[in-house]
Amino acid sequence: MRSLFIDTSSFFMFLAIIEDDHILVSKQEEILTDMASKIVPTIDSLFQKVPFEIKDIDTIFVVNGPGSFTGVRVGVTVAKTIAWALKKKVIPISSLEFLATTPVSTKYCVPAIDARRGYVYAGVYDQELNVIVGNQYILLEKILPYLQDGTLVSRDHLEDSIEPSVDVLEIVHKHQNDAGVNPHELVPNYLKLTEAEENRLSKE
Amino acid sequence: MNDVWILGIESSCDETSVSIVKNGNEEIATVVLSQMDTHANYGGVVPEIASRMHVENITLVIEECLKKASMKMEDITAIAVTYGPGLIGSLLVGVTSATTLAYLYQKPLIPVHHIAGHIYANNLEQPMQFPLIALVVSGGHTDLIYMKDNYSFEKIGGTLDDAVGEAYDKVARVASIPYPGGPLVDKLSYEGEDAYSLPTPLDDTSYNFSFSGLKSAVINLVHNEKQRGNTINEADLACSFQTRVVDILTKKTLRALKQYHVNNLIVAGGVAANSGLRNRLKTLCEENQIHLSFPSLKYCTDNAAMIAAAGYFAYNLGRKSGYDLKAKATDVLH
Numbered sequence: 001m002r003s004l005f006i007d008t009s010s011f012f013m014f015l016a017i018i019e020d021d022h023i024l025v026s027k028q029e030e031i032l033t034d035m036a037s038k039i040v041p042t043i044d045s046l047f048q049k050v051p052f053e054i055k056d057i058d059t060i061f062v063v064n065g066p067g068s069f070t071g072v073r074v075g076v077t078v079a080k081t082i083a084w085a086l087k088k089k090v091i092p093i094s095s096l097e098f099l100a101t102t103p104v105s106t107k108y109c110v111p112a113i114d115a116r117r118g119y120v121y122a123g124v125y126d127q128e129l130n131v132i133v134g135n136q137y138i139l140l141e142k143i144l145p146y147l148q149d150g151t152l153v154s155r156d157h158l159e160d161s162i163e164p165s166v167d168v169l170e171i172v173h174k175h176q177n178d179a180g181v182n183p184h185e186l187v188p189n190y191l192k193l194t195e196a197e198e199n200r201l202s203k204e
Numbered sequence: 205m206n207d208v209w210i211l212g213i214e215s216s217c218d219e220t221s222v223s224i225v226k227n228g229n230e231e232i233a234t235v236v237l238s239q240m241d242t243h244a245n246y247g248g249v250v251p252e253i254a255s256r257m258h259v260e261n262i263t264l265v266i267e268e269c270l271k272k273a274s275m276k277m278e279d280i281t282a283i284a285v286t287y288g289p290g291l292i293g294s295l296l297v298g299v300t301s302a303t304t305l306a307y308l309y310q311k312p313l314i315p316v317h318h319i320a321g322h323i324y325a326n327n328l329e330q331p332m333q334f335p336l337i338a339l340v341v342s343g344g345h346t347d348l349i350y351m352k353d354n355y356s357f358e359k360i361g362g363t364l365d366d367a368v369g370e371a372y373d374k375v376a377r378v379a380s381i382p383y384p385g386g387p388l389v390d391k392l393s394y395e396g397e398d399a400y401s402l403p404t405p406l407d408d409t410s411y412n413f414s415f416s417g418l419k420s421a422v423i424n425l426v427h428n429e430k431q432r433g434n435t436i437n438e439a440d441l442a443c444s445f446q447t448r449v450v451d452i453l454t455k456k457t458l459r460a461l462k463q464y465h466v467n468n469l470i471v472a473g474g475v476a477a478n479s480g481l482r483n484r485l486k487t488l489c490e491e492n493q494i495h496l497s498f499p500s501l502k503y504c505t506d507n508a509a510m511i512a513a514a515g516y517f518a519y520n521l522g523r524k525s526g527y528d529l530k531a532k533a534t535d536v537l538h
Contacts, residue, residue, distance in 0.1 A: 040527040081304040194252040
């Protein structure tokens, strides 16, 4: 099985072409601006390094959030356009579950992404990536109880967090037999309404 | 000469649109998915909601357009996309999808300035004749542009503050006319008389416009009348406001046509749908033997047919982009 893995949900762009249990080629780059203008050139350059073309892949994995709204949209737009155009299977991956592939020595792994104003996007996973607490938008202090036997994993330098060291093969292996979604229905998982929607709801 | 089929993509504000245009003048199929009903709940376009809706709909709209045209991506010559100006999050969806398609199908990628699109909407009615003066009037622009030839844009004047469409929306809000206010103010103005005293804005020798003073005058007038316990006659207010706006737009446009010795005028942008402006320009252009062109109403608001039409001329001039095309919230028309 050949697949393209796309993660643009944070300030890191991660792209990989995977064949069976091997990463053939990958690129991880810190990108602070203009993620959108870098993703297609990077995909193009990666496919120049493998002996097949993008139309020869079977599956696209895309990290669809939570995370940077703009970043997630860029990855999802690329993934759904490829999946629709080339009629490929597309499988959405949670950014938090991807972070949870980081090896930890505790019972739980608690991936978190800074959502500002004291909030984080977070979840709790065990060592086999089983969901203990589902992904949510939550006050950071409310996940602290899980850290008694868990490790906080974050790119955002949260207090007592460790830097992630993600394992793309683990996540691909876990999800490669997922059913996939209709490309038209592939959407970001923001985990949060827009401010305008929240304000409108609170008035009702 | 071979036929050129341009697939256009437009997502700069609150419409997701895809269109196929043949040779820059023949619309084959256009799909416009408007988010207006959603944004009406908030009294205006909410950028983050707009971006979210674009990403939900982009591939559906592309597919629907190809279906409507009975064409495949392989039949397309090149892909044109609005790269700016506009809401950055919205633009990014169209630009990213267009770039991905250009890569997958190995098609030229043609960046199109949104205002060039509005101008070339006129080419879908009849071939544009040069030299011409373009009056671009929309929610974001009020520009007078001199075009010696295709894709040669010389801005001779523009708004110093609010765009004309923006002034319409703000005046509508003050007068409690629902969003989107522009079309309703236009309609109401026919039911009223020019009964209110309002200033003619920036009535000078330049080709620039200013609408913030006129807008403030309307706000003050409404405020003062309310304090005096008088009710506002909305129709009269709409009529007085629209009369001042149309007066200054047509006055400066006609002067530009004379000074540049040009007898072709095209009008472009959302406010080109304004019937007060259309009617006055029709009369004035007949009197002055000016050849006048308006886009049809469906091409006045944002749509991808105009982007594909402009894209045809950009393509012929070799204006291609790499896969690193950047969306731009602001950019000078060039």
